[in-house]
Amino acid sequence: MEPKQLLSATEVKRSMQLKGEVRGVVFKTDFEYILNREGKEGMEKLEDKFREIGRPIRYAEINALDFYPIGLRVISLLAIKDIFGFSDEEIKKIGQAAPKFSLIIKLFTKYFLSITLTARQAPAMWERHYRAGQLTIVEINEKERRIILRLRDFNLHPILCKYLEGYFSTVVQMTVGRSTNSREIKCPFSGGESHEYLVTW
Amino acid sequence: MGTKEEGQLSLLLDDLTALEEYIHDLFSFSPLPICFVSPVGVVLEVNPAMEKVSGFKMEEIVGESLERVFKKEEIGPLVKETLGEGFVDGKELRFFPKTGQEITTQVFTRTRKDEKGEVVGYFLSLLDLSGIKKTEAELKRVQAALLNILEDTEEARRKAEEEKNKTQAIITNFTDALFFFDRDHRLAIINPQAENFFKIDKEEVTGESIEKLHRLPNLHSLIEFLGEEIKEISRKEFMLAEDSIFEVSVISMRRDEADLGDLVVLHDVSREKMVERLKTEFVSLSAHQLRTPLSAIKWSLMMLLDGDLGPINKNQKDILQKTYQSNERMIALINDLLNLARIEEGKYALSLAPVDIVNLCQSVIDPSEESFKNKGVNFSFKKPDQKAIQVSADAEKLKLVIQNLLDNALKYTAKGGRVSLSLKVANQGVRLEVKDSGIGIAEKEQKRVFSKFFRTTEAVLIEPAGSGLGLYMAKNIIEGHGGEIGFASKVGQGTTFYFVLPAQS
Numbered sequence: 085m086e087p088k089q090l091l092s093a094t095e096v097k098r099s100m101q102l103k104g105e106v107r108g109v110v111f112k113t114d115f116e117y118i119l120n121r122e123g124k125e126g127m128e129k130l131e132d133k134f135r136e137i138g139r140p141i142r143y144a145e146i147n148a149l150d151f152y153p154i155g156l157r158v159i160s161l162l163a164i165k166d167i168f169g170f171s172d173e174e175i176k177k178i179g180q181a182a183p184k185f186s187l188i189i190k191l192f193t194k195y196f197l198s199i200t201l202t203a204r205q206a207p208a209m210w211e212r213h214y215r216a217g218q219l220t221i222v223e224i225n226e227k228e229r230r231i232i233l234r235l236r237d238f239n240l241h242p243i244l245c246k247y248l249e250g251y252f253s254t255v256v257q258m259t260v261g262r263s264t265n266s267r268e269i270k271c272p273f274s275g276g277e278s279h280e281y282l283v284t285w
Numbered sequence: 286m287g288t289k290e291e292g293q294l295s296l297l298l299d300d301l302t303a304l305e306e307y308i309h310d311l312f313s314f315s316p317l318p319i320c321f322v323s324p325v326g327v328v329l330e331v332n333p334a335m336e337k338v339s340g341f342k343m344e345e346i347v348g349e350s351l352e353r354v355f356k357k358e359e360i361g362p363l364v365k366e367t368l369g370e371g372f373v374d375g376k377e378l379r380f381f382p383k384t385g386q387e388i389t390t391q392v393f394t395r396t397r398k399d400e401k402g403e404v405v406g407y408f409l410s411l412l413d414l415s416g417i418k419k420t421e422a423e424l425k426r427v428q429a430a431l432l433n434i435l436e437d438t439e440e441a442r443r444k445a446e447e448e449k450n451k452t453q454a455i456i457t458n459f460t461d462a463l464f465f466f467d468r469d470h471r472l473a474i475i476n477p478q479a480e481n482f483f484k485i486d487k488e489e490v491t492g493e494s495i496e497k498l499h500r501l502p503n504l505h506s507l508i509e510f511l512g513e514e515i516k517e518i519s520r521k522e523f524m525l526a527e528d529s530i531f532e533v534s535v536i537s538m539r540r541d542e543a544d545l546g547d548l549v550v551l552h553d554v555s556r557e558k559m560v561e562r563l564k565t566e567f568v569s570l571s572a573h574q575l576r577t578p579l580s581a582i583k584w585s586l587m588m589l590l591d592g593d594l595g596p597i598n599k600n601q602k603d604i605l606q607k608t609y610q611s612n613e614r615m616i617a618l619i620n621d622l623l624n625l626a627r628i629e630e631g632k633y634a635l636s637l638a639p640v641d642i643v644n645l646c647q648s649v650i651d652p653s654e655e656s657f658k659n660k661g662v663n664f665s666f667k668k669p670d671q672k673a674i675q676v677s678a679d680a681e682k683l684k685l686v687i688q689n690l691l692d693n694a695l696k697y698t699a700k701g702g703r704v705s706l707s708l709k710v711a712n713q714g715v716r717l718e719v720k721d722s723g724i725g726i727a728e729k730e731q732k733r734v735f736s737k738f739f740r741t742t743e744a745v746l747i748e749p750a751g752s753g754l755g756l757y758m759a760k761n762i763i764e765g766h767g768g769e770i771g772f773a774s775k776v777g778q779g780t781t782f783y784f785v786l787p788a789q790s
Contacts, residue, residue: 120342148305149298184347187305190330194397194405196323257348261327 090243091162096137099155099162102240104216106157109148111141113182114160119143120181122168133163148187154216158241165243172246179250183258188212193258200224202259203231209255214238222280231256232269235279242273249281256283318411321397324404326351326364338413340383351409354381367394367407380411389414462531462551466515468544470495482525482551483507507551511535515547523551530558561629569626572619579616586612614750621754624685625737628761635679635765642674642683642715642786646708649687653695661700667707674708674715676786682762683786689755690719690782696748698723698779714768714787725776734772735760743776759784 119127127143134141139156164170164178183189188209195205203221210219217238224231233252238244245268253266264285270276312319318335320328328346336343339354346353351360359378367373373394380390391412396404456463462479466472471494475487483503490498495515499508510523515535523533531551538545586609588594590602597605650666657664687706694704702722709716724743726734733739738753745751763770763784774780 120344147298147302149302181344184344193321193323193329194399196327196329197325197405254348258323258327258329259325261323261325261348261350 089166091133091137091159091166093137095162096139096155096159099158099241100139100153102153102155102158102216104154104214105151106154106214106216107148107188107212108146108150108152109186109188110157110182110213111146111152111160112143112148112187113185114164114178115143115146116185117178117181118164118168126168129167130160130163133167134159137163151215154214154240157214158243161243161247162241172243175243175246176250179247179252180254182247182251183254189255189258196259199226199231199256199259202255206233206255210235216240229260229262230282230284233281233283234270235281236277238279239272242271245271245273245279248279252281252283256285260285318413320346320409321406322351322364322409323406324368326360328353329406335411338380338382338388338411345383355379356381363392363394364407367396367409368404371396375412377414380413389418461553464549464551465538465546466495466549467546470513470515470547472498473546479551482529482531482553511549515549517547520552522554528555528559529553530555565626565629568622572622572626576616576619576623579612579619582612583609583616618752621752621758624758625754628758635682635762637677637679637766639675640678640680640683642676642678642717643668643671643708644673645678645680645683646687646706646717649684649691650706653688653691656695657704660695660698662695662698663701663703665703665705667705669708669710671710674710676715676788678766678786679762683766686759686762686784687717687719689759693755693782694719694721694723694780696751697721697744702779711785714785716783716785718781718783720779720781722779725778725780726772726774727776731772731774735770 115127115130118130131142137159139159161175165175192205192209195201203224206221207219218236220234222232222234249266249268253264257264262285264283266281266283268279269282270278270280272278312332315332316334318338319332320335321330323329328349328351331343331346339346356379363373363376363378373392375391375393378390378392380388382388391414393410394407396407399405456474456476459476459478462482463476464472464479465474471492472490475491480487485503495508495513498504499513506525517537518533518535520532520534523531525531532554534550536548538548586605589597590605590609654664691706698704698721704721707718726741730741735756737757740751740753760770766786768784768786770784772780772782
């Protein structure tokens with residue numbers, strides 16, 4: 085039996101109605117991941133999917149610093165999940181890989197001197213990516229090696245919860261130079277006020 | 286935001302994107318593995334060359350500590366130096382890619398600073414030295430091998446030098462004069478004795494061709510003697526001056542079939558020759574002085590025996606007969622000694638003329654046949670097919686030789702034995718053989734048969750009166766004719782003496 089397609093026309097329509105914008109870099113990192121994992125053929129499949137839903141995005145034409153409708157962020161991940169049958173863990177891996185490819189993160193690496201300094205820049209880093217939601221730091225405990233990040237007003241789609249779990253985990257890893265674990269401890273899609281992510285190392 | 290500002294922002298964005306692409310392309314293009322590392326040692330970015338050399342994909346290595354690919358104890362000081370000095374300009378470090386196989390690298394770093402001048406990380410690049418190290422190891426191996434070869438060569442050179450010095454010392458201190466001509470007949474070595482004998486300076490003659498040496502007055506006679514071909518000779522006498530006589534030997538030097546040249550050895554025999562000459566002169570003088578009274582005694586005895594001085598009885602005759610025979614032997618001995626003296630003085634000059642050797646033999650045989658008959662020894666003359674064989678010889682001297690050989694055969698062949706004289710034309714001349722079935726010559730004595738005054742032990746027992754000069758003279762006469770004399774003998778079975786005279790030219 086064919087798995088249920090997440091990216092229905094309704095979903096596309098719903099997504100495109102979401103308010104906010106996102107920078108092209110997120111699509112670039114998605115495409116980079118697919119290119120590495122599925123090769124050129126996989127990347128073309130993803131491009132075809134965008135064309136199919138009437139939002140043609142081609143890897144070669146993505147401008148990392150341009151702003152795109154935020155709904156495409158959701159559509160991109162749902163399309164990937166649909167086309168390649170990825171699990172939630174695989175979506176988390178896309179999130180984990182993203183900061184490593186991200187041009188915007190490269191611009192922030194100068195702050196990766198300590199977790200405190202990086203955390204201080206976290207809201208700015210978020211704003212450079214998204215014109216939606218606010219990212220704040222709830223807690224930093226260097227001694228116990230953990231940080232809690234809070235993301236408000238960013239209820240686009242649950243698929244992003246897993247993606248961001250991976251994303252925050254890597255940013256912290258790039259700062260502390262150790263392997264990390266991340267977990268969403270609060271989520272609006274399961275009754276929380278906002279998203280909260282606990283990252284430990 | 287106004288349209289104008291938006292337009293400017295869009296332009297800036299395009300420029301930024303283009304710049305980012307340019308940097309990305311440049312970073313990707315670099316064949317040198319490069320990574321950007323945070324001040325705390327976390328890899329934040331790698332280029333494709335770094336991915337390739339490390340074996341890690343970007344997503345595998347970014348976010349990892351440098352200690353993932355370097356030894357902590359090696360990278361620590363390098364990071365410290367980088368952050369302190371701002372750069373490290375090539376330091377050798379061990380790099381451990383994903384395979385775990387150690388690679389020797391040269392690491393370069395340079396810090397990156399923000400607008401406030403604070404260090405925000407550093408670039409680190411690697412130079413893979415494994416190829417160089419491999420080459421270096423190979424070079425070291427080759428160097429070691431070359432050094433070994435060099436040592437061996439040096440050892441061989443030292444030994445050769447030692448040998449050369451030894452040889453040089455031998456040559457220098459050798460009592461004989463030595464000349465060594467290389468295979469091109471150029472004088473390569475000359476020792477001090479040769480310089481002294483020939484009154485020449487080695488600096489002036491070494492390296493000179495034999496033709497040039499031939500033109501030098503002091504060496505002219507020697508080169509004339511040796512011939513420009515320098516053929517092998519053995520103990521040939523060379524007279525440099527009246528009082529300077531040498532025995533010359535030429536030895537062809539070879540090594541593994543390769544012709545190295547010719548060694549000419551001149552042994553100074555001047556003193557021996559002088560002593561010999563004095564001795565010969567003494568013998569000659571003594572013999573002459575003895576022969577006159579012996580001849581007088583002979584004639585007196587003959588007169589007594591013939592009864593010219595009155596009748597003698599039988600006893601007296603017997604005693605006089607024995608005295609006469611003893612006197613005859615004495616005269617024969619004196620004659621031999623005189624002949625010997627002449628030979629040694631070089632006065633035994635040969636008067637060569639065409640001679641029919643068949644006829645000559647017959648003339649010797651005829652008066653001897655009676656003696657063979659009297660002793661009861663069977664004698665035969667095996668004549669050649671040719672009626673006459675002409676040789677160039679001194680007939681009288683040759684007669685002496687043949688007579689001597691026949692006398693010996695008769696003396697040492699017992700009654701009932703056989704003696705034959707045969708003549709035949711051989712390849713290189715005429716061969717005469719006198720074969721007997723006599724006592725033979727012991728092997729240990731054979732070498733000395735042609736020596737002056739030598740007589741074998743057995744011969745002395747049979748015939749005590751012999752002088753031991755016959756064969757010595759025979760050898761001198763035959764060799765004086767350019768011929769060759771020799772013999773084959775077996776004790777108790779007999780002896781065959783032969784000589785070969787060269788064909789008449």
